[in-house]
Amino acid sequence: MPEKKTIRRARRDKRAGKSPGTQAGEFVHDEIKKIRRGEHGARSAKQAIAIGLSEARRAGVNLKPPKKGTVSEKTRKSAEHAYEKGQKHEPVTKTRSRARVKALKREPTSTVSRKALSKQARTAAGKRTAADRSAAAKKAARTKGPRERAAAARKGARTRKRHAGKA
Secondary structure, eight states, X not given: OOOHHHHHHHHHHHHTTOOHXXXXXXXXXXXXXXXXXXXXXXXXXXXXXXXXXHHHHHTTOOOOOOOBTTBOHHHHHHHHHHHHHHHHTOOOOXXXXXXXXXXXXXXXXXXXXXXXXXXXXXXXXXXXXXXXXXXXXXXXXXXXXXXXXXXXXXXXXXXXXXXXXXO
């Protein structure tokens, strides 16, 4: 069950006109925090993200399930089911909820370490085309405010400085 403040943050994102993916990001972030606190675990960083997206769909975030052929049929069906549940605002049965948490408690918590999430992000980025990554970066730069733009520039300069000696 997502926390009330997570739902509140997602709704705030929706009011601000942000994409369903950004709204769902609140739930993913919450899921990672839960695992780091040791409330339960996950088998991989990918699973932690999937749980967050599923919670977002069930909470009513208008995040469409993936298209056919992009993920396994089982994952797609699960996402469709979660999306439909969220649109109807039907609660999850206590038995199912309890079983889910009980299963997750047996999983490791090291799967959402900084290193593991970084590896997952790099793998996901590597699957996208260079043009797609470039377009995403350009859009990010366009939609940032002056303060965020300055912070991103500082971060970029720091990264370039760190990698200057390795070239």
